Amino acid sequence: MTTAVRPRQQDADIKDADILLVDDIPDNLRVLSTILESEGYRCRKAISGALALNAIALAPPDLILLDITMPNMDGFEVCRQLKVNEITQSIPIIFLTARDAETEKEQAFDLGAADYIVKPFMAYEVLLRVKHQLALRRQQQQLEAQNQQLQAEIKERQQAEAELRRQRQRSEELLTNVLPFQIAQRLKEREQAIADQFDAVTILFADIVGFSPVAAQLTPCELVHLLNQMFSRFDELAAIYKLEKIKTIGDAYMVAAGVPCPRPDHAQAIAHMALDMQATISDFHQPDGHPFRLRIGINSGPVVAGVIGIRKFIYDLWGDTVNIASFMETTGEAGKIQVSELTYAHLKDHFTLNPRGPVCLKNGDSMTTYWLTPQQRAIPQPTQITSLDYPPGPALCCG
Secondary structure: OOOOOOHHHHHHHHHOOEEEEEOOOHHHHHHHHHHHHOOOOEEEEEOOHHHHHHHHHHOOOOEEEEEOOOOOOOHHHHHHHHHOOOOOOOOOEEEEEOOOOHHHHHHHHHOOOOEEEEOOOOHHHHHHHHHHHHHHHHHHHHHHHHHHHHHHHHHHHHHHHHHHHHHHHHHHHHHHHHOOHHHHHHHHOOOOOEEEEEEEEEEEEEEEOOHHHHHOOOOHHHHHHHHHHHHHHHHHHHHHOOOEEEEEEOOEEEEEEOOOOOOOOHHHHHHHHHHHHHHHHOOEEOOOOOEOOEEEEEEEEEEEEEEOOOOOOOEEEEOHHHHHHHHHHHOOOOOOEEEOHHHHHHHOOOOOEEEEEEEEOOOOOEEEEEEEOOOOOOOOOOOOOOOOOOOOOOOOEEO
């Protein structure tokens, strides 16, 4: 903020003021300039209203001593023109007159005059009134400067607050892109480790069959572009069925239903997703022209879901249900969807499933599994998501 001006400094500033004297009688100008210049004031002179307006337009003064009675353009008209101009309307005007008439004083103050001096001039009166008006002028200028500085600070603060809101909104958008909305809200509320038990969840693992040899033939940009196109299509399907994408690992994709919000149709929603993923992957072709294929595994049951750690948060799932879903994928076959017996119980009345037979687990036990087969229905059309536009390589064809 602007500091207060000390008295001596203020007096020096006043004495350095630029004063315009306007009178059609040269003797009056000489008397006034002698009185004022003897006290160190700088004075300019004009012998008519028109010349005064020209002088003011070239360099607005700090104070004007203006005679009322002048030929062609009197002091009232000069004052009127100055007060309608934004640049000059704040300049204080002291009127000069040989008549101490109340009507003239009233008219002068109505036009915006700051003060009034009656001729013949008394030196002490001229100096006191000039000093007073210049002091008021300086105070007004200081207030205006402080107001401008305050307005600038307010604007700067508003801009900083707006930028902070944009950054906060961007951070929240990034957080909700990484984590489910409900989990992101809990983290924002300073909740530490988040762990929830869910009793009815269905999990899908999908792996792109034979992708590693294809990846070896692509440049890094082509590889990322291809995976981005595939996984973006899967993300769109997950959004359609309101599923929770958990993560991608290399060319593997994991999605779940029933977390973080329980839903009774968790298995059916994942089944629809799996069938649409198998149909969607056929749009992408390998360098030899053959379409890519997925190996998909699905399992249902209880899980623990949550966020752990203090950096690079990820919403993850734990438990045997997750392990068996992954096992369903790794023991599956290309282009097929293998589901566990628990998932079969949820789907048997709604989908076509064919028994595969027992599959041996790592511990030696066996598990009966089923193939989920395509249904006769239209695939939902997802909303297009913009992907990175890397140009495909000469040997890469994306359908």
